[in-house]
Structure formats: C-alpha cells, structure tokens
Amino acid sequence: MTDCSHCPVGDSAICAGLSAEALECLGHLGRKQKVRRGQTLVWEGDEALVVANVISGILKLSISTADGREQIVGVVFPSDFIGRPFGKESPHSVTALTDAELCVFTRSAFDGFARQHPDLQNRLLMRTLTELDRARHWMLLLGKKTASERIASLLLEVSDRMGDGAAKAAAGLPEVFEMPLDRQQMGDVLGLTIETVSRQLTKLKGAEMIDLPNRRTVVIQDRARLRNLALAA
Amino acid sequence: MTDCSHCPVGDSAICAGLSAEALECLGHLGRKQKVRRGQTLVWEGDEALVVANVISGILKLSISTADGREQIVGVVFPSDFIGRPFGKESPHSVTALTDAELCVFTRSAFDGFARQHPDLQNRLLMRTLTELDRARHWMLLLGKKTASERIASLLLEVSDRMGDGAAKAAAGLPEVFEMPLDRQQMGDVLGLTIETVSRQLTKLKGAEMIDLPNRRTVVIQDRARLRNLALAA
C-alpha cells in the first residue's frame, strides 16, 4: 500500500480531486515501483495487467511492425498516466527512457475502483481526450511536415512538456533543457533516420535558432523563428 | 427533441445501455440534422459548440498547417461520436464525405448531461481509448510504412470499418466495398500524393490482390496477401 498524502504529483495526476477517503482507498491498491532506464514494463500485444501513474522519470510508448521498424507513439512525463484501462491487451510497449518511479495498480483493481468513482473516470477521460488531440497533431507532423519542420516541432514540444519552457522564454531567458531522447529515439518519434535528425539539428544550430552544448542539452535561442519553422498555430 | 426509441444506431452508439429515463432525457437535448457531402460542420480552432452521434454517412476529421497542407486525422462512421466534449476549441475540422445524418447536441448541454451520467462517460471513455489506439497505430503507418504498405493498410481498415469485411472474407466471398474517399483524400489520410496513391493502386491491381471495377469500388481478392503487405499483426 502507498501513502498518497505526500505524493509529488498528487495535485496534477488523475488522483487529484479525489476525496480523502477515496484517496486512502486508492492508496491501498497501488504500490510504488522503481524502474531503470531501458527497462520495458509492458510489451505490445501482451495482456495489459497493470496501469500506473508516473511519479518521476520519462517513458516512451512504442509500436513496431512485424519486421522490426519501431515508431514511438507517445512520450510520457511525470504525473501522466500509463496503461490501457478497460482493455485486454496493450496496444503498445512501455519503456523507461530514464530511471523512473511509478505508482502501479493491477488493471483489474484499478478498473474496479474507477467504475465506482465517476470523478476519476472523468479525469481519465479528460486526459485521454488530450492525448488523442496530441496524437492527431502528431499525425499532421508525420504525414505532412518536412524533416526540419519535424525537428523544430519536437524541440518545442519537449521544451514545453519538460516544464517551464514557454514561461522562461516569456521572461526573456534562454530556454535550456535536457533532451530525454537520443538521436535514434528522436528519429523514431519523428519518422526520420538518425542521420537526418543529426543533419537537421546541425542546420538549426548553424542558423542560430538553437545551440547544442553537449549531446543531451538543447538551448532554444530563437523560439519565434523555431515556432515559425514548426508551423505551430 | 428527438425520439431515440427507433434510432438505427441506438445499440452501438454511446447512448446504448442508458436507462429509458436517461435516454428520454437525452432525446430532449438532441436534434437530428442532415448535412450534405462536402459540408464542413466545425472548423479547426473554432469554438467547439456542438458534439454529435453519426446516424448515417461518413465524415473526416482534418488538421492543416499554416500554409495549407492538410492531414486527415480520422474517418468517422455511423454510430461514432464526433466533437470535443469538455474542451473550448475544436482541435480539428469535421467535414462530411457523404451526405450524412447526425444527432447533434450543444456541447454545454451534453457536458452537463454527461457529468450526471457516469455510464455515458464510461462509454465515451471506452470510445476515446479506442480512437487513441487507432490514432497511434496510424502514427506507425505514417512514420514507418512505405507507400504500398500504407495503401494496403487503408484498404483493409476501410473494408473492416465499412461493415462486414472480415466476415464476408471468412465465408470465402469476395470482399467488395465503396471507398468513401477519393484519391486526394486517400492521400491526405496516408501522407501521400494523389499520384502515388493511384500508382500503388494500379500496382496492387496488377498483382491481383485487388480489383477496381470503377473509381469508387474496391474488391479485395486476396486478403491474406494484402494483410501481409500491410504488416498487420
């Protein structure tokens, strides 16, 4: 069982807004679990036995073709929810990109709890709707954008979701963040190869829109121009 | 107001399973509306004023870049739900591909009703989860599949969702259906141009996996081979 009262993501995860009693009850169903970078929690097609809240760390959701081509279909941040409630098998694999801490529930226990707590279901619905919107915007990127547009879009999205991106920018500060994806993974999100990702990054650097002090750090120097390139509305 | 008791999609739309009283109540909120092929109901970015169930007809959901490139992010069939509940603005446009009949609700009325009916919310959640799975599988197609794989995937998906595809095939019958999308629209779903779509279709026809008696009709002659090409699991 878990004590939810000092949960670091308690006010933004789906648990937020639950009554004290409900939270207590949910705490009895969940357990904290640590996973290591690279570890795969769930495999595509496997029975979906668990769902979880992300407490810390970043994970990827991915789907593969029979011959091994992999597409990353989602990147999951702290306070996000993972797993496929109300479904038999998982539509995608879930793999930790960094060490991570999760709050895990068996799917059956969670499903049961959710059915009795409409407010939880409502929050889950909100999140799922948002995820769907995000996925569909990514379809626009994958279907219609060029390599450089894709890279620009990714940098902005990750910067925003990592935290504070836009806020810092508004304050006129340079935007700096650690990219949780390596080049291969960036390629797998964007539908590009590792080489193309690399080339486009160097191009953006040459154009002084970004800087890359080391392989994981990204500095956004000219958000306006990058945004323009990304074709963001 | 609407009489839900003889609704043709009443047992498969989100309304299914509601109590008689609830259904009666929902019927008071909704009104039937006909839309003509080509008509756009909601524009991307506009305030999301309505949601609806599709009674008959087929519609597309699409998102565009600033410079006019369009990606179709969803195709909607009878008994499907359209619109963005619990959100201010619509993330995509909704356009009728055929004449269609809808059961329309104002978003505020629907949201209010949904909040009081957990079973409706639950069904909406299920649907949204399914849509999300579908969108993510489409991301694999857009990010990693070749032109011919994409075409094969589309033909199978449409055949399945148009009705009875797999069922007929199981009975050894030739699978025939009317493609609701023209070549341009097929391209916009698949992230391809009209010319590439055309060429790949002729190629599949040459390989005797399909036949194209006229521009809208598709006959699936060899589902197994098509499935294999589509890299479907």
Added chain:
DNA sequence: CGGCGAGTTGAACGTAATCAATTGTCGTGG
C-alpha cells in the same frame, strides 16, 4: 458531341534513406 473534373501515366527532380567512414563522448581500468 463537347467539355469538365477525376484519375492515370510518364519523365525529371529532390528529399530523405542508405551505406560507409570518421569524429566525438563517456565510462572504465591501467
């Protein structure tokens, strides 16, 4: 029969993929 829009087919081009070699970075052990 003529004209128009949708679709097909062809030729040339361009972007990103592929293949290949090199450089850079980090962790480990001498």
Added chain:
DNA sequence: CCACGACAATTGATTACGTTCAACTCGCCG
C-alpha cells in the same frame, strides 16, 4: 590522470522512393 574501448553522433557519397510537373485518358453530364 590519462589511455583505451565502446558506443553515440556527425559527416560524406550515393541511392531510392515518393514528389512534382506535365500530358493524356476516362467517365459523366449538359
């Protein structure tokens, strides 16, 4: 602390797939 090895990333040369531009065909309705 530096040298080494392994892996990640960059850079270069070539290829290939799908796009683009353009001409042509088909089917349909006036």
